[in-house]
Amino acid sequence: MTRRRQPDSHYKRAKAQGFAARSVFKLAEMDKRYGLVKPGHKVLDLGCHPGSWLQYAGGKVGKKGSVIGVDLQPPTVELMPWVEFVQADVLALTPEMFEGSAPFDLVLSDVAPRTTGVAHGDALASLELTEAAVDLALATLKPGGSLLAKVYFGPGVDDLIRRVKRAFKLGKGHKPGASRAASREIYILGRGLKNPSGKRNK
Ligand SMILES: C[S@@+](CC[C@H](N)C(=O)[O-])C[C@H]1O[C@@H](n2cnc3c(N)ncnc32)[C@H](O)[C@@H]1O
Incomplete structure (x- = not known):
């Protein structure tokens, strides 16, 4: 039997403000x-x-900026003219696909696998997606650019955070207040890209 989550105060507030999802408050808080x-x-x-980060980021960058959103499913909200949607699998993206639009100031990733309830398997699936997001970010960000990427905590996450720490001036894991306490998600932040290889300096 699947249990439906009760709408919480973040969900109700997101709907009242016209946002597609409660996750907008996580991005707003970290921003x-x-x-x-x-x-x-x-x-x-x-x-x-469904598009709440596109709504938030589109509103903040304004018409002199641009936002490209990627997902397997299209957004459920109307997009601003400077916000574009690409239907694709994050695992199949390459830096060459963004040659016309990169380099980016910011790469966001809230990508999450369909959860099965088996914590270990869900964490591994999330790590694979987030590693792909980090690889793409390191290849398409401007020097000085930033990354914010969700991952379910599990094996391999500490190594990924260490890689982000080496690549950016500031690298850390962060659990936003708007994230459900029971969720194993954390966000990996990298601010100020300085070493895109993410490798140790010899
Ligand atoms: C938590 S939702 C994102 C919410 C979004 N940030 C918002 O505020 O509206 C996670 C998304 O990851 C997408 N996703 C999962 N696996 C994917 C993949 N391999 N490629 C692209 N998107 C994927 C799902 O379709 C889902 O829409």
Whole structure:
């Protein structure tokens, strides 16, 4: 039997404000804290359906900026003219596909696998998606650019955070207040790209 989650205060507030999902408050909180989305920015948003991050980032970058959203499913909301949707699998993306639009100021990834309830398997599936998002970000961000990527905590996440720490001036894991306490999700933040290989300096 599948149990339906009760709508919480974030869900109700998101609906009241016209946002497609409660996850908008996670991005808003991390943006307020780390100063990620700025007017005129070029943003790539991986795992963008139903579209609340596209709405938030589109509103903040304004018409001098641009946002590209990628997901297996299209957004459920109307997009601003400077926000574009690409229907694709994040695991099949290559940097060459973004040659016309990169380099980006910010790569966001809220991509998440369909969960099975088996924590270990869900964490591995999430890690695979988030590693693909980090690889793409390191290949398409401007020097000084930023990354924010969700992952379900599990084996391999600490190594991924270490890689992000080496690649950016600031690298860390963060659990936003708007994230459900029971969820194993955390967000990996990289701010100020300095070493796109993410490798140790010899
Ligand atoms: C938590 S939702 C994203 C919510 C979004 N940030 C928002 O605020 O509206 C995660 C998304 O990841 C997408 N996803 C999962 N696997 C994917 C894949 N391999 N490629 C592209 N998108 C994928 C799902 O379709 C889902 O829409």
